[in-house]
Amino acid sequence: xxxxxxxIWAGLIAFAVLxxxxxxxxxxxxxxxxxxxxxxxxRDVMTNxxxxxxDGNETWLVLGGGALMAAFPLAYAVVFPALYIPLILxxxxxxxxxxxxxxRFRTNRGRFLWDWGFWLGSTIAALMQGIALGxxxxxxxxxxxxxxxxxxxxxxxxxxxxxxxxxIGYCLLGATWLNLRTHGELQARARRIALASGxxxxxxxxxxxxxxxxxxxxxxxxxxxxxTAIFSVIVPVLVFACAYALWFGLAHDRHxxxxxxxxxxxxxxxxxxxxxxYPYIVPGTLTIEAAAAPDSSLAFLLxxxxxxxxIILIYTGFAYWVFRGRMDPREGYH
Amino acid sequence: xxxxxxxETLARFQFAFTMSFHIIFPAFTIGLASFLAVLEGLWxxxxxxxxxxxFDYWKSIFAxxxxxxxxxxxxxxxxxxxNWAGFADKAGPVVGPLMGYEVLTAFFLxxxxxxxxxxxxxxxxxxxxxxxxxxxxxxxxxxxxxxxxTNSWMQTPAGYAIAENGQYVPxxxxxxxxxxSFPYRLVHMVFAAYLTTAFMVGAVGAYxxxxxxxxxxxxxxxxxxxxxxxxxxxxxxLAGDQHGLNxxxxxxxxxxxxxxxxxxxxxxxxxxxxxxDDSAEVTRYxxxxxxxxxxxxxxxxxxxxxxxxxFPKDARPNALxxxxxxxxxxxxxxxxxxxxxxxxxxxxxxxxxxxRWLHRAVLVMGPAGFIAVLAGWYTTETGRQPFTVxxxxxxADSLSPISAPAxxxxxxxxxxxxxxxxGAGVFYMLRLMRRRPEAGEEELDVGPTRAAGITPxxxxxxxxxxxxx
Numbered sequence: 009x010x011x012x013x014x015x016i017w018a019g020l021i022a023f024a025v026l027x028x029x030x031x032x033x034x035x036x037x038x039x040x041x042x043x044x045x046x047x048x049x050x051r052d053v054m055t056n057x058x059x060x061x062x063d064g065n066e067t068w069l070v071l072g073g074g075a076l077m078a079a080f081p082l083a084y085a086v087v088f089p090a091l092y093i094p095l096i097l098x099x100x101x102x103x104x105x106x107x108x109x110x111x112r113f114r115t116n117r118g119r120f121l122w123d124w125g126f127w128l129g130s131t132i133a134a135l136m137q138g139i140a141l142g143x144x145x146x147x148x149x150x151x152x153x154x155x156x157x158x159x160x161x162x163x164x165x166x167x168x169x170x171x172x173x174x175x176i177g178y179c180l181l182g183a184t185w186l187n188l189r190t191h192g193e194l195q196a197r198a199r200r201i202a203l204a205s206g207x208x209x210x211x212x213x214x215x216x217x218x219x220x221x222x223x224x225x226x227x228x229x230x231x232x233x234x235x236t237a238i239f240s241v242i243v244p245v246l247v248f249a250c251a252y253a254l255w256f257g258l259a260h261d262r263h264x265x266x267x268x269x270x271x272x273x274x275x276x277x278x279x280x281x282x283x284x285x286y287p288y289i290v291p292g293t294l295t296i297e298a299a300a301a302p303d304s305s306l307a308f309l310l311x312x313x314x315x316x317x318x319i320i321l322i323y324t325g326f327a328y329w330v331f332r333g334r335m336d337p338r339e340g341y342h
Numbered sequence: 343x344x345x346x347x348x349x350e351t352l353a354r355f356q357f358a359f360t361m362s363f364h365i366i367f368p369a370f371t372i373g374l375a376s377f378l379a380v381l382e383g384l385w386x387x388x389x390x391x392x393x394x395x396x397f398d399y400w401k402s403i404f405a406x407x408x409x410x411x412x413x414x415x416x417x418x419x420x421x422x423x424x425n426w427a428g429f430a431d432k433a434g435p436v437v438g439p440l441m442g443y444e445v446l447t448a449f450f451l452x453x454x455x456x457x458x459x460x461x462x463x464x465x466x467x468x469x470x471x472x473x474x475x476x477x478x479x480x481x482x483x484x485x486x487x488x489x490x491x492t493n494s495w496m497q498t499p500a501g502y503a504i505a506e507n508g509q510y511v512p513x514x515x516x517x518x519x520x521x522x523s524f525p526y527r528l529v530h531m532v533f534a535a536y537l538t539t540a541f542m543v544g545a546v547g548a549y550x551x552x553x554x555x556x557x558x559x560x561x562x563x564x565x566x567x568x569x570x571x572x573x574x575x576x577x578x579x580l581a582g583d584q585h586g587l588n589x590x591x592x593x594x595x596x597x598x599x600x601x602x603x604x605x606x607x608x609x610x611x612x613x614x615x616x617x618x619d620d621s622a623e624v625t626r627y628x629x630x631x632x633x634x635x636x637x638x639x640x641x642x643x644x645x646x647x648x649x650x651x652x653f654p655k656d657a658r659p660n661a662l663x664x665x666x667x668x669x670x671x672x673x674x675x676x677x678x679x680x681x682x683x684x685x686x687x688x689x690x691x692x693x694x695x696x697x698r699w700l701h702r703a704v705l706v707m708g709p710a711g712f713i714a715v716l717a718g719w720y721t722t723e724t725g726r727q728p729f730t731v732x733x734x735x736x737x738a739d740s741l742s743p744i745s746a747p748a749x750x751x752x753x754x755x756x757x758x759x760x761x762x763x764x765g766a767g768v769f770y771m772l773r774l775m776r777r778r779p780e781a782g783e784e785e786l787d788v789g790p791t792r793a794a795g796i797t798p799x800x801x802x803x804x805x806x807x808x809x810x811x
Contacts, residue, residue, distance in 0.1 A: 081434020
């Protein structure tokens with residue numbers, strides 16, 4: 009692996025997307041679970057637990073998109089038109105759920121509408137992110153410097169499978185977050201949901217992993233050839249370790265452990281994807297090198313990223329620290 | 343209409359539509375964030391609770407506006423890829439890093455401290471809370487700086503080279519960021535945001551003064567807003583004039599369109615009103631003041647002003663839109679100037695809080711800033727046509743390989759969703775503005791925007807303050 013500017017940027021964008029998935033994942037998960045918590049007081053606690061941080065979480069999505077345009081403009085220009093419909097639907101979903109945080113506290117009569125919007129928006133956003141991922145894994149047709157596939161290429165059984173996997177996975181993240189931040193009946197219910205969605209997540213990770221090498225032969229070689237095959241052994245072992253930690257934590261009333269284990273599952277799945285993709289940015293058709301912007305662009309933004317991302321992590325961590333601890337339903341600072 | 347339009351027209355309309363909604367919110371939050379920082383600072387220094395009440399009052403409105411700005415902004419950052427892939431591929435190496443810096447230096451800063459500013463006063467104490475408010479305000483200004491730099495580069499590109507693959511690649515970042523129109527545009531936009539906010543705050547203050555003339559908070563709002571109108575409106579007009587001269591130098595075709603000039607004239611008159619007709623290449627029903635055009639644009643009595651016929655037909659903007667939007671913007675600017683002067687006179691006569699006609703005028707002028715901002719952006723963006731990157735990249739070549747039905751369908755979806763969501767948001771905001779800050783004193787201490795104690799919804803149910811959606 010050669011460590012040039014383009015590779016560093018591919019790593020940074022992967023980090024931004026991963027940060028987005030695990031951070032916005034748990035707050036989208038809260039929205040996905042809304043129908044399972046019909047009580048208004050529960051819903052207030054749930055939204056209050058993420059209200060101070062969701063905006064920062066979503067900023068990683070903007071960074072992922074912005075950095076992709078800056079560092080790999082060609083990839084940005086072919087991937088986004090290919091994923092036109094899922095991306096537009098994701099954006100509309102994010103609009104609905106984003107405003108619901110404020111709006112549902114601004115009306116009594118109309119609250120049920122914004123609660124619906126919060127659920128539907130979160131679910132659609134998660135589903136479309138998963139579908140977009142699946143479509144990208146399958147590969148995208150490119151001619152010259154632009155996308156040359158059709159409008160519905162993204163819609164396949166495989167992409168629907170990955171879409172459902174992401175919805176269930178976010179549900180797991182959200183449930184373990186609630187297990188960490190709440191108590192009483194709300195927490196107990198969250199724990200049951202965590203268990204169910206944990207089983208679902210693991211099953212779907214298994215099915216997607218088994219299907220992946222067959223949707224594109226590139227992956228088959230990567231997964232079953234030395235040296236990358238080493239990871240094909242290590243990653244599943246670690247997945248089992250996380251699964252055990254999740255189950256054990258939920259069964260023994262641990263609070264932080266299930267959340268960390270769920271995060272671990274996402275990190276490992278993401279790592280698996282990274283191994284499958286490298287050195288491509290669009291699997292099979294566009295490499296990191298070919299899509300990269302000139303070094304003058306990459307270096308200019310890298311200087312800023314190197315200085316600013318650690319600072320961002322510090323003050324984002326501080327914001328989480330300020331709002332740490334268990335939610336008190338009577339305190340509720342929305 | 344949608345059925346016959348080309349993908350390019352639909353994509354342009356979609357960009358204009360989503361951008362128009364988006365710009366309204368930042369124009370308000372840039373000004374409001376600075377206003378909130380000033381209010382909190384005044385409270386910390388003077389320990390006068392009126393400022394704290396005002397802070398909490400505007401904080402709830404800020405929270406709604408900011409949320410809408412965030413979600414409509416995420417749409418923008420993805421639309422470059424979905425609809426404008428040609429632009430993204432060619433200009434990405436230059437504009438991508440600028441927007442990347444906006445995310446890294448501004449968006450995270452705002453988002454990181456917004457939670458503390460909205461929900462955290464009891465948890466971090468007043469000093470750190472004030473710091474968070476300042477960080478949010480600084481973040482909005484940094485954000486404006488980067489995005490205006492990006493837009494300005496598209497208007498007056500500089501510091502680039504053209505690579506073999508057709509991409510514009512950075513040659514000199516300093517020249518790219520500080521491109522020729524950037525300083526003018528940035529000053530013009532930040533002043534615009536401050537004036538937009540001032541007229542909104544003034545209108546809310548005036549509304550409450552008309553109902554309860556002794557309301558202390560309302561008086562503070564009107565007084566602060568009118569200082570802003572009095573001082574910044576003349577500065578804004580000066581900045582606009584300088585911006586116009588800069589445009590004349592770098593984008594003369596845009597000026598010709600704004601002025602409705604088809605013929606090159608020396609000296610040139612100023613067309614006050616008329617209807618530009620691009621196909622006949624003449625401005626009909628023109629009401630012209632001789633020589634004034636040269637005086638304004640060249641600051642001399644016999645300066646030459648180029649007309650649209652001087653430019654090849656395929657490099658001219660449509661004249662009709664910028665001609666009218668420019669006049670709307672300038673007209674509103676002159677009305678703002680009049681309000682600024684009127685309020686200053688009444689202030690000096692100690693009648694600022696008793697002149698009810700002034701309050702009525704200020705109330706009516708509440709949305710003036712928003713309309714002026716939109717009109718100004720329509721002027722500068724349509725005036726840049728038929729290019730996305732002026733002189734380099736045609737709009738037609740910037741498009742994604744997308745078909746009209748896909749763009750049309752997503753456009754319809756955006757229209758429906760935006761009207762529902764942002765319509766509701768504006769409704770909730772107006773409802774908050776109708777509340778008196780004074781009457782809501784206890785309410786504000788526990789806070790619809792959650793200073794402590796109780797959730798807003800719960801509290802709303804208790805006070806019965808629900809008017810439905």
